[in-house]
Amino acid sequence: MEPVFAAIALVLSPSTLLVVSAAGLFGLFVGAMPGLTATLATALLVPVTFFMDPVPALAAIVTTTAMAIFAGDLPGALLRIPGTPASAAYVEDAYRLTRKGQAERALGAGLVFSVIGGLVGSVILASTAPILAEFALRFSSFEYFWLALFGLSCAAFIATGSPLKGLVSLLLGLFIATIGIDITTGYPRFAFGVVELMGGVSFIPAMIGMFAVSEVLRWAIRRKRAMTPVQQHIGRIFRGQMANLRRYRTGLLRGSLLGTLIGVLPGAGADIAAWVTYALARRFSKEPEKFGTGHVEGIVQAGAANNASLGGAWIPALVFGIPGDSITAIVIGVLYMKGMNPGPTVMLDRPELLYAVFFTFFVANLFLLPLGWLAIKFYRRLLEVPRDLLMPFILLLCMVGAFAINNTVFGVGIMLVLGLLAFLMEESGFPIAPAILGIVLGPMIEQNFITSMIKADGDLLAFFERPIAAVLGVVTILVWGYAALRIFRPQPAAGGPKSEIGEGE
Numbered sequence: 001m002e003p004v005f006a007a008i009a010l011v012l013s014p015s016t017l018l019v020v021s022a023a024g025l026f027g028l029f030v031g032a033m034p035g036l037t038a039t040l041a042t043a044l045l046v047p048v049t050f051f052m053d054p055v056p057a058l059a060a061i062v063t064t065t066a067m068a069i070f071a072g073d074l075p076g077a078l079l080r081i082p083g084t085p086a087s088a089a090y091v092e093d094a095y096r097l098t099r100k101g102q103a104e105r106a107l108g109a110g111l112v113f114s115v116i117g118g119l120v121g122s123v124i125l126a127s128t129a130p131i132l133a134e135f136a137l138r139f140s141s142f143e144y145f146w147l148a149l150f151g152l153s154c155a156a157f158i159a160t161g162s163p164l165k166g167l168v169s170l171l172l173g174l175f176i177a178t179i180g181i182d183i184t185t186g187y188p189r190f191a192f193g194v195v196e197l198m199g200g201v202s203f204i205p206a207m208i209g210m211f212a213v214s215e216v217l218r219w220a221i222r223r224k225r226a227m228t229p230v231q232q233h234i235g236r237i238f239r240g241q242m243a244n245l246r247r248y249r250t251g252l253l254r255g256s257l258l259g260t261l262i263g264v265l266p267g268a269g270a271d272i273a274a275w276v277t278y279a280l281a282r283r284f285s286k287e288p289e290k291f292g293t294g295h296v297e298g299i300v301q302a303g304a305a306n307n308a309s310l311g312g313a314w315i316p317a318l319v320f321g322i323p324g325d326s327i328t329a330i331v332i333g334v335l336y337m338k339g340m341n342p343g344p345t346v347m348l349d350r351p352e353l354l355y356a357v358f359f360t361f362f363v364a365n366l367f368l369l370p371l372g373w374l375a376i377k378f379y380r381r382l383l384e385v386p387r388d389l390l391m392p393f394i395l396l397l398c399m400v401g402a403f404a405i406n407n408t409v410f411g412v413g414i415m416l417v418l419g420l421l422a423f424l425m426e427e428s429g430f431p432i433a434p435a436i437l438g439i440v441l442g443p444m445i446e447q448n449f450i451t452s453m454i455k456a457d458g459d460l461l462a463f464f465e466r467p468i469a470a471v472l473g474v475v476t477i478l479v480w481g482y483a484a485l486r487i488f489r490p491q492p493a494a495g496g497p498k499s500e501i502g503e504g505e
Contacts, residue, residue: 007355010055011363019056020063020360024367027064028375031071033390038068038086038270039326043211044397046204046330054338055356061334062310062357063364065327066118069270069306070372073110074379077103086270086306089278089298096294104376108237109244109296110303111372113252115365116245117304120256121263121311122361129315129354139320139344141455142463145448146472147320148441152434153479163483165430172425173438176201176418177446184450196410203333205402205415206439210432211326212398213419218426219391237376244300251281251301259305263312263325270306270325277305311361318342318354322441326433329440 010016023045030041041064049057072087077094087094097106139147152170179190180200191197245252255277262273281301282291291298314331316322321342323329335342340350402415422432456462464470 003351004355006352007055007359010352010356011059011359016056016059017363019052019060020363020367021371023060023063024067024364024371027067028071028371030064031068032074032375032379037211037215038065038072039211039330040215041065041068042327042330043208044394046208046334047397047400049334050337054335054340054353055360057334057338058331058353058357059360059364061327061331062360063367065310066114066307066361066364066368067371069310070111070114070303070368071375073107073114073303074375077106077110078379086274089274089302089306092292093295093298096292097296100294102294104237105240105296106299107376108239108241109299111237111369111376112241113244113300113304114307114372115368116252117256117259118307118310118365118368119362120253120304121260121308122358122365124257124260124308125311125314125361126358129319129358138468140466140469141448141451142466142469143472144320145445145452145463146469146476147322148445148448150472150476150479152437152441152445153476153483162429163486166434167483169425169430169432170434170438173435174442174445175438176206176435177439177442183443183447196408201414201418201439202411203439204337205411206418207330207333207436208398208402209415209417209419210422210436212394213415214422214426214432216391216395216398217419217423237373244296248297248300251284251297252304254284255281255301255303255305256308259308260312262305263309264315270309273309274302274306278302307365314357314361318357319344321444323437326436329436332440 026045027038027041030044031038042061045060045064049060052060069086073094076087076091077098094106094110097103152174175190177200179197180188181198182189188198258277258280259270259273262276263270278291278298278301281298282288285291285297287295287297309325310327313323313325313328317328317331321332323332332342340353398415398419399412402411403409422435425432425435452463464473
């Protein structure tokens with residue numbers, strides 16, 4: 001029990017609580033601005049975490065993410081522009097409730113049930129991660145190879161609208177991961193004589209460029225679009241939420257559990273969890289015809305799912321070192337910078353760190369209630385921040401973060417080049433999340449593949465000889481088969497989730 005008490009003391013220290021409060025306000029601000037995602041908010045935090053201890057740094061990321069996911073509901077309800085992709089599933093219901101004069105009902109449901117979903121996800125994270133960590137200690141290079149490959153496959157084939165475009169994005173990320181010194185021969189690959197490239201493409205400038213700089217470029221091109229907030233009085237947001245809880249308690253539990261499970265899948269994330277849960281809510285509802293017309297049921301279930309998925313995404317990140325989404329990919333980069341390797345041994349080496357993450361999830365979701373209430377009350381003032389001031393400031397933060405990695409201007413150049421590349425990809429319909437996961441997991445796949453081949457003396461069948469490796473290998477191959485069917489048997493286009501939502505400004 002000593003690590004548990006040590007973790008609680010770390011999280012409840014005044015300095016950590018101050019960081020949680022500041023990160024909460026920052027996450028609410030970024031998430032509430034249309035087009036600025038929770039991933040962008042996390043990316044902008046990275047330069048700040050350089051100067052923090054591990055627990056406050058992770059607490060800042062957890063809190064910012066939870067706040068930003070909820071804050072995306074604010075422009076969705078008042079402007080019909082989801083602030084984050086996770087809010088897009090139920091934006092029509094929220095906006096139509098606002099048009100009916102019930103903005104407080106939509107925003108109150110989003111807040112209350114986001115907190116409940118986040119707490120459920122936190123309980124599942126705290127109860128399953130230690131068990132999975134013990135199980136993960138049985139993993140060798142064969143299992144880690146298949147697990148990383150499975151994560152990339154899910155990101156490229158399942159969690160994107162077009163499997164072919166997801167595959168192209170993934171291969172691009174894997175190519176970027178190969179730049180630098182070959183781990184077996186010591187020969188530089190794709191460095192073209194540039195000394196700085198021999199060390200590889202640093203993850204943090206790549207991530208900041210692909211997520212943040214691309215958003216700045218998109219704003220610069222579309223800056224003429226205007227947004228006009230809904231001028232409406234927002235009343236008591238908690239009124240009627242107990243009735244919603246009693247009426248939709250089964251759906252709330254289903255959404256929370258489903259959101260957590262989807263969050264565990266590498267590459268899925270809160271937006272996929274929200275869309276799937278909203279579709280199931282409509283399927284099992286007694287009033288499916290009301291969905292999309294200003295019905296609160298979809299907001300209750302999908303709002304719980306998107307916050308519950310956050311805890312689920314941390315399970316593979318902490319236990320296996322496999323990012324569950326783009327945010328936990330950033331987390332893994334931060335952990336490496338702090339000298340801590342995520343994986344099953346973290347439970348043995350730094351148990352207080354793991355328990356601190358669990359406890360931080362509870363604290364962050366409890367902080368969401370009062371801070372979310374304040375955000376709802378003052379949201380129209382947030383919208384008044386001139387984008388002509390905000391976006392240059394974001395670009396400045398990006399440049400500082402990219403420079404601070406190695407104290408070289410080369411990192412800034414990498415950030416700008418990959419930011420332009422990500423912008424062109426998104427404009428052409430190619431998702432960037434698979435590329436980011438490819439950059440993160442590429443070295444892991446390569447290293448474990450080469451290690452396994454050396455162990456097996458070049459025998460590929462050895463990848464299926466161990467029971468766990470065989471199961472993971474078969475599941476991964478089935479995912480490839482499913483993706484091949486989707487590629488060669490395209491379905492008719494239908495309404496559904498888009499890879500990037502909330503870009504209008």
